[in-house]
Amino acid sequence: MPLLSVRDLQVDFTTRNGRVTAVNRIGFDVEAGKITAIIGESGSGKSVACYSLLGLLPVPPASIESGSALFDGRDLLQLSERELRQIRGRDIAMIFQDPMTCLNPYMTVGNQLMEPLLYHRKVTRQQARARALELLAEVGLRDPESTIDQYPHQFSGGMRQRVMIAMALINEPKLLIADEPTTALDVTIQAQILGLIAELQRKRDIGVIFISHDLSVVADIADEIVVMEKGHVVERGDRQAIFEAAEHPYTQKLLAAIPAGSKAPGEVPRDDLIQVRNLCTWFSQGRGAEPLRAVDDVSFTIQRGEVLGLVGESGSGKSTIGRSLLRLVPVTRGEVLFDGTDVTSLQGTALKQMRRRMQMIFQDPYASLNPRMSVYDTLAEPLLLHGIESRKTVEQGVLRLMDDVGLARAFVRKYPHEFSGGQRQRIAIGRALATRPEFVVADEPVSALDVTIQAQILELMLELGREYGLTMLFVSHDLAVVRHIADRILVLYKGRVVEQGTGDALFNSPREEYTRQLLQAIPGRGLL
Amino acid sequence: MWRFVVGRLLQAIPVILAVITVTFFLVRIAPGGPFDSEKAVIPEVKAALEAQYRLDLPLGQQYLAYLGDLAQGELGPSFKYPGRSVNELIAAGLPATAELGAYALLVAVVLGGLAGVVASLKPNSAQDYIPMSVAMIGICMPTFLLGPLLVLLFGIHLEWLPVAGWGDIPGDKILPSLTLGAAYAAYIARLSRAGMLEVMSQDYIRTARAKGLPEWQVVTRHALRGGLIPVVAFLGPAFAGLLAGSFVVETIFQIPGLGRFYVQAAFNRDYTMILGTTVFLSTLIVLFNLLSDILAAWLNPRLRAQYGEA
Secondary structure: OOOOOEEEEEEEEEOOOEEEEEEEEEEEOOOOOOOOEEEEEOOOOOOHHHHHHHHOOOOOOOOEEEEEEEEEEHHHHHHHHHHHHHHHHHEEEEEEOOOOOOOOOOOHHHHHOOOOOOOOOOOOOOHHHHHHHHHHHOOOOOOHHHHHHOOOHHHHHHHHHHHHHHHHHOOOOOOOEOOOOOOOOOOOHHHHHHHHHHHHHHHHOOOEEEEEEOOOHHHHOOOOOEEOOOOOOOOOOHHHHHHHOOOHHHHHHHHHHOOOOOOOOOOOOEEEEEEEEEEEEEEOOOOOOOOEEEEEEEEEEEEEEOOEEEOOOOOOHHHHHHHHHHOOOOOOEEEEOOOOHHHHHHHHHHHHHHHHHHEEEEOOOOOOOOOOOOOOHHHHHHHHHHOOOOOOHHHHHHHHHHOOOOOOOOHHOOOOHHHOHHHHHHHHHHHOOOOOOOOEEEEEOOOOHHHHHHHHHHHHHHHHHHHHOOOOEEEEOOHHHHHHHOOOOEEEOOOEEEEEEEEHHHEEEEEEEEHHHHHHOOOOOOOO | OOHHHHHHHHHHHHHHHHHHHHHHHHHHHOOOOOOOOOOOOOOOHHHHHHHHOOOOOOOHHHHHHHHHHOOOOOOEEOOOOOOOOOHHHHHHHHHHHHHHHHHHHHHHHHHHHHHHHHHHHOOOOOHHHHHHHHHHHHHHOOHHHHHHHHHHHHHOOOOOOOEEEEEOOOOOHHHHHHHHHHHHHHHHHHHHHHHHHHOOOOOHHHHHHHOOHHHHHHHHHHHHHHHHHHHHHHHHHHHHHHHHHHHHHHHHHOOOHHHHHHHHHHHHOOOOHHHHHHHHHHHHHHHHHHHHHHHHHHHOOOHHHHHOOO
């Protein structure tokens, strides 16, 4: 008998525009001792389905219309809030997506960690603390004794996710629900966390539900895979069946979205548009302290029409390089020659004219668009500011841009919140291209997006790059994504370039240990 | 932490100096003087009085002499209460005002905080609308209207509570404290509701629920601290407002506090008294602002670390 058996589950939401069925009569089983992955895009209902089992959905607007969820002989959907609370955090525990926001910033890690134990079991504080220390060590925190009384902000993202895992496991639950536990993390950290979850699951022989938008993430760890689309389960099967013989077109689409292969080699070499020589960007850390050497003596060139990939973890200085080139942060030392002109010393009008030729696409399309400006306003602003269109022709200019980035013209008066993440990134790309720049810095433009959307946006960027003759610096922590789009790749570690080469060269014969680690970290690399 | 406190205290010195300077010259610009009255005073007597209180010196010298006294903690003699110093008068009025202020602050924090938290737990329901509507009325209603209304209702109509006095009859402190605290309770209710709503939508609240904690523990253990930080930061400015408001309330309820001295001093052109109370109160306000900033920072581990390092 499975550990959890969900049948006929339907969850509706009451919205301003009427009722929406988020989860439509789905069924799946979770076996004890196995990892069951639920895969689907944002809005497919995968998280809603799991939250509804634990009574974690706000009711209203949500309502569970039908279904049963047998867990340990009891139907979770029939339990009272009180009975369900006994199960939550004790028999079924959860890990959430964003470890930065899921821990209480006002409580020490230790107090948060001990809470489920103290609440559900009869233990003393000393016993709970001892158990918490054991678990922190087990999830791989160095020196738990001294970190247990620290606050979450003193931990890195990966460490916080380890704390979350420890917190979920402290009551030895029978079922662990992990909701996109690695989506907010760098690839290398993701690989560690995935390994940790798999290891802890094997050791304890518990059931795990692993929710993700990305099939490649679960390629190495899932036993069973459930694929959801628009509230329906469209395909179910064991890992091998899904990866080798997927039947449903949506599953095939998800598989195709996994970035694989490298870009076709470019044409004959052209002249250098950008030459970076001995670039240093240091940040002051207060009086007396050593400056933070975010970028330390980096040199490279980008040819006209080339896409240069910049890969590294958080803190490697990859974003700072992009910002330094555009003069968005002050450069400490070194030269950045753009078409022969050193941009590090430009001022006033000359700088403004240079900026027109260089643009940036940011990571988070939710934060980088002004919520009070419609698409029209966002796109018209740079067109007018740089005198590319006059008041009379600006409307045509805006519509042309929308065509280019694949947004329906009918959306022109809509505001950012009315769009999905992928559509917003299209707006952001349109804004960057409005001034007809020669050079674009794309800073993690797809890492906040679902895989399927990611694939579309990468395709769009490649296409626009050709059409506009763009030179691009593409910054990402994900080697697989960069390989897909870049002609040449620089690998960055602690502010320095450790290796460079074409995607194929790096993948097939990495020379540096760090590059090898990055390659190891790519999820589902067996698929590539 | 100490560097932060000392730095803030040093910043306060120019602020208070500016307050002194502006007040000193403003009261001199106001028409009339301390010894003008309906009855004409014999010129020789007036001259003798002015000499005694240094009013015959040039204004600049008077100012410097005052600063000199102040540096030694001397606020000077009162013009209207001969033989008593401003220090003595403040010491006499302070206990009542401080007590009134403390009770009013208590009313504001307890009533306001409670109303705000309760309202935030079920937004857009009766539980939210009723306290928030009352709070809105509280903000709109001036103290000089609310006081007499409360007196009418509880003092005269229902005869539950005394209508005036301070510490004479049991229960005579309730109405003044309520009157003074009401508006601030209303502000605090709105602040704490907004703060709690923000915190309750955070991801870590969902984490707390996923641990199986009952809702009241989710609120008290996980939400309150973050939700009430804006309220703590507001306490400093609220205290300043309470002091200003206490003048009105003291007058309505015949309380022998600082406020009445202050108001009378202004009418009487009692220069030293006006200056003395102003200096005293502005120092208190600066201190309380500092205190509420420290408290708010201490409640937030992130800021605590920052100040700790600074």
